[in-house]
Structures are given as C-alpha cells and as structure tokens.
Amino acid sequence: xxxxxxxxxxxxxxxxxxxxxxxxxxxxxxxxxxxxxxxxxxxxxxxxxxxxxxxxxxxxxxxxxxxxxxxxxxxxxxxxxxxxxxxxxxxxxxxxxxxxxxxxxxxxxxxxx
Amino acid sequence: xxxxxxxxxxxxxxxxxxxxxxxxxxxxxxxxxxxxxxxxxxxxxxxxxxxxxxxxxxxxxxxxxxxxxxxxxxxxxxxxxxxxxxxxxxxxxxxxxxxxxxxxxxxxxxxx
Numbered sequence: 673x674x675x676x677x678x679x680x681x682x683x684x685x686x687x688x689x690x691x692x693x694x695x696x697x698x699x700x701x702x703x704x705x706x707x708x709x710x711x712x713x714x715x716x717x718x719x720x721x722x723x724x725x726x727x728x729x730x731x732x733x734x735x736x737x738x739x740x741x742x743x744x745x746x747x748x749x750x751x752x753x754x755x756x757x758x759x760x761x762x763x764x765x766x767x768x769x770x771x772x773x774x775x776x777x778x779x780x781x782x783x784x785x
Numbered sequence: 786x787x788x789x790x791x792x793x794x795x796x797x798x799x800x801x802x803x804x805x806x807x808x809x810x811x812x813x814x815x816x817x818x819x820x821x822x823x824x825x826x827x828x829x830x831x832x833x834x835x836x837x838x839x840x841x842x843x844x845x846x847x848x849x850x851x852x853x854x855x856x857x858x859x860x861x862x863x864x865x866x867x868x869x870x871x872x873x874x875x876x877x878x879x880x881x882x883x884x885x886x887x888x889x890x891x892x893x894x895x896x897x
Contacts, residue, residue, distance in 0.1 A: 706885055715787065715875050715888035716828070761828065765883060772841050773818070773886060775828040 680759070682780040691749040693779045695762030700743060704765035706773065707736060707747045711758045719747070719760075749781075757783045788812065789889035791876050797895045803864040806892045810857055810878030816840070817859040818879075818886060819851055823872035834859060835882060866896045 685691045697705070703724040708716035722729045722736045722745075729736050735748040745762050762776045788811035798804055810817050819831040830843035834853035845851075848866075853859045863870060873893050877886035 704883060708888075715789075715877075715890050716886075717787070718885050718887060721885050772830055772833070772843060774830060775820075777827050 680778055680780050682782060684782045684784060685752050686784050687752060687754060689752055691747075691752045691756070691781060693747045693749075693760050693781065695745040695747075695776050695779075697743050697745060697762065697764045697776070699764060699766050700740075702764040702766055705736070705738060705745050706763045707734075707745075708761045708763060708775075709756075709758045710761065710778075716761060752781075752783050754783050754785060757781055787887040787889060789876055789878050789887050791874075791889035791892050793892060794890065795893045795895075797897065798866060799897055800866055800868060802866050802896075803862065804866065804894065806861040806863070806874050806876075806894075808859045808861070808876030808878075808889060810859070810876075811887055814878035814880055814887070815857065816879045816881055816884070817853050817857070818877040819845075819859070819861050820875040820877065820888075821872050822875060822891070828875070831861070833882075840882060863894070868896050870894065871896045 706721040707719040710716045720731045720736050722738050733750045737746045759778045759780050761778045763773045766772050766774045790809040792807045815836045818833045821829045831845040832851050833841040837853050848864050851861045873891045875888050875891045877888045879886050
C-alpha cells in the first residue's frame, strides 16, 4: 500500500520536557507536509503544516523543521503536557500527477506525569 | 469538532454484504478524501473528489467505490465485504487540493 507498514515507535517523555518526533519522507518532489495528532478513538487532528520553500515554522508550543537535503521532518513540542499523549503522523503531499496526502506510520507519544 | 460529519459511527455486518458510509464535508470545502485505517496498515489513502469529480485514486479495491454529490457530501460503498475490510474509515475535507485536511471521527466497520 501507499502507507508505510505499521510498526509504531514510542516516545516517552516527562511532563514539562520538550518532545521531538521525527519523520523521514520518501519523495524528493513532495512540496507540502503536515503533522497530525490522533487520540484514541478520534480522527487525525491538524497540528501544523509547512511548505517546501520553508525550513521552519512555529505554532503554539509546536515547531516543525524541514530538511529537504535528507528528506527529514521533525515536530518539536515544548513543555509537553499529558494532553499531548497521542499518535503523531507526518504526511507528505506526494505530487505524482495528482495531489495525494500520504501518511507515515506514526509515532506514539507517552507523557509521564 | 472538525466540522466533518461521518455516519454511522459504528457498523457491524457480515461477509459478503454491502455497506455505505456517508460523509458531509466542512462548510465551504470542495474536496473530500477517504482513508482506511487498520492496525497493520496505518492510514491508507483511498480516493479523493473535488467538486463532484474524482481527482486522485490510491489503493482502492475494485469492490469499493465512492462518489461526491452536487451538495458535496460523499459516500463510500463497500461491497462483497471480507473480514480484512474491518477497519476505521475516515473522511476528510479541504477547501481545495493541496490544502490541509480536516478529518471526521470515522466509521468503525466490523465484518464478522
């Protein structure tokens, strides 16, 4: 399938610490990237996006970094809170004749109190 | 609340049957997407519609079909259901292609 097979890595952090979630994308022609958060039993929720003409974008408590040279995307969450516990997905706009938003396999973030 | 509405929330059916999942996009959104999420495959892109027309296709099975109606709501039809079709099916919408997607809460399909 177009989604990477699921072997979900887990990141465990202490409440109040910063979290960094990484993602490697596959298509060097991808020009738009999005991070989503999915809580148990809910649909993916938009967090932040970035286009390929940028290296960094900041939101509220979140920062996305894009390194096109090595096809790497990261999501930084500052002062991680228990409510941040969820699965985080990166998604890339894979431009192969039509727009398709393809999701990575996801990372589970566990926040320890 | 994303503004995307999916019905039903849960669906239990038997192998060989046919079901229809429904999606109402956010007000003003012209694009509708369908994704399948199962435990061993993550979020798989199925199909995209824009203003009533099919725009992009993923690994959607021939037993599955979808359409987007003039009022922009969409339906995903799954037929000759198999056990392996059990999954969460998400609908998402966006203003247009190449814009961020907003997801509904999903339909949990269980094929017994």
